[in-house]
Amino acid sequence: MIAARELTKTYTFHQQRAGLGGALRSLVRRNYETRLAVDRIGFEIGRGEVVGLLGPNGAGKTTTLKMLSGLLYPTSGELAVLGHRPSERKHDYLRRIALVMGQKSMLWWDVPAMESLLLHKEMYGLSTAEFERNVDELAELLDVRELLDVQVRKTSLGERMKLELMAALVHGPEILFLDEPTIGLDVVAKARVRSFLAEVNKLRGTTILITSHDMDDIEALCSRVMIIDHGRLQFDGALDELVRTARPRKLVRATYAAPLGDGVLAGVEGVSGVEVDGLTVRLEVDRDRAGDVLGALTRLGPLVDLDVADADVEDIMRDLFERRGEPS
Numbered sequence: 001m002i003a004a005r006e007l008t009k010t011y012t013f014h015q016q017r018a019g020l021g022g023a024l025r026s027l028v029r030r031n032y033e034t035r036l037a038v039d040r041i042g043f044e045i046g047r048g049e050v051v052g053l054l055g056p057n058g059a060g061k062t063t064t065l066k067m068l069s070g071l072l073y074p075t076s077g078e079l080a081v082l083g084h085r086p087s088e089r090k091h092d093y094l095r096r097i098a099l100v101m102g103q104k105s106m107l108w109w110d111v112p113a114m115e116s117l118l119l120h121k122e123m124y125g126l127s128t129a130e131f132e133r134n135v136d137e138l139a140e141l142l143d144v145r146e147l148l149d150v151q152v153r154k155t156s157l158g159e160r161m162k163l164e165l166m167a168a169l170v171h172g173p174e175i176l177f178l179d180e181p182t183i184g185l186d187v188v189a190k191a192r193v194r195s196f197l198a199e200v201n202k203l204r205g206t207t208i209l210i211t212s213h214d215m216d217d218i219e220a221l222c223s224r225v226m227i228i229d230h231g232r233l234q235f236d237g238a239l240d241e242l243v244r245t246a247r248p249r250k251l252v253r254a255t256y257a258a259p260l261g262d263g264v265l266a267g268v269e270g271v272s273g274v275e276v277d278g279l280t281v282r283l284e285v286d287r288d289r290a291g292d293v294l295g296a297l298t299r300l301g302p303l304v305d306l307d308v309a310d311a312d313v314e315d316i317m318r319d320l321f322e323r324r325g326e327p328s
């Protein structure tokens with residue numbers, strides 16, 4: 001459904017120095033610079049998949065989504081989506097995809113959302129029956145029926161994102177590209193957006209490619225993740241595989257009936273970050289040493305509680321990118 005090979009984007013732009021002098025000088029002599037934003041990435045995404053595109057700021061995620069949705073021409077490489085070359089922006093292609101950018105609105109602010117939806121109906125040539133069916137289904141799923149006739153600027157951020165999603169999906173696209181769809185939303189609104197997206201994927205089989213800095217979005221929606229860093233694709237696989245390979249550590253919390261002395265677990269192999277707080281000890285343990293360490297913990301004293309968890313994805317990402325930044 002989506003196939004990218006050696007996909008590359010280089011931006012060429014001119015540097016303008018600050019102030020009026022800088023502006024005038026740049027009229028006479030322009031300093032052009034280039035920036036390699038996406039560097040020979042390749043991947044395939046099948047129908048109905050929900051894939052997370054992750055990476056630090058400036059990694060090339062938005063640029064990738066813009067190429068996929070046809071807003072930017074690739075500098076080189078091959079890209080085919082639904083049998084189309086996205087940058088040709090053929091009507092048949094645009095009719096089958098949607099792009100939602102958390103930071104940008106596609107709704108008119110001064111009129112009710114329904115006006116924008118009606119415009120989309122005309123743009124995409126939807127029949128009245130199809131339009132009404134889609135509006136009904138989406139309004140129900142998103143719980144926004146009473147908002148459709150409210151001027152968009154009078155809605156809250158969370159309400160507006162729901163309306164944005166509605167506008168993106170009213171023409172029934174097969175692929176949804178989402179760039180930070182939960183940015184700025186509160187916890188409740190984020191959870192609503194996530195469950196809506198999961199539902200759309202389940203009900204309509206919509207393929208979703210999503211970028212988010214919120215790992216809860218990724219954990220809730222994506223079984224597969226692609227990690228991009230400095231424009232290069234660094235990982236493409238299952239989220240749990242990433243958790244296993246990137247940082248094969250477990251977080252352990254053990255609580256005892258009596259206080260522990262100093263130097264707990266000193267010298268035990270595979271243990272790091274030991275913190276003792278009253279009756280509780282917290283530590284990280286290498287996955288392959290977990291059995292030995294749990295044995296050592298039971299010998300420390302009478303255990304009253306024991307909790308073993310995987311490091312959460314946010315920690316894993318931080319760790320992964322920090323390690324990448326270190327000189328090897």
Ligand SMILES: Nc1ncnc2c1ncn2[C@@H]1O[C@H](COP(=O)(O)OP(=O)(O)OP(=O)(O)O)[C@@H](O)[C@H]1O
Binds near residue numbers: 012035036037
């Ligand atoms: N229009 C542009 N002109 C020049 N450089 C650009 C342009 N847009 C993006 N870049 C640069 O390309 C690189 C990739 O940017 P991009 O927006 O794709 O990153 P991102 O992974 O989406 O980052 P973020 O998580 O911060 O949104 C960055 O170095 C950025 O500064």
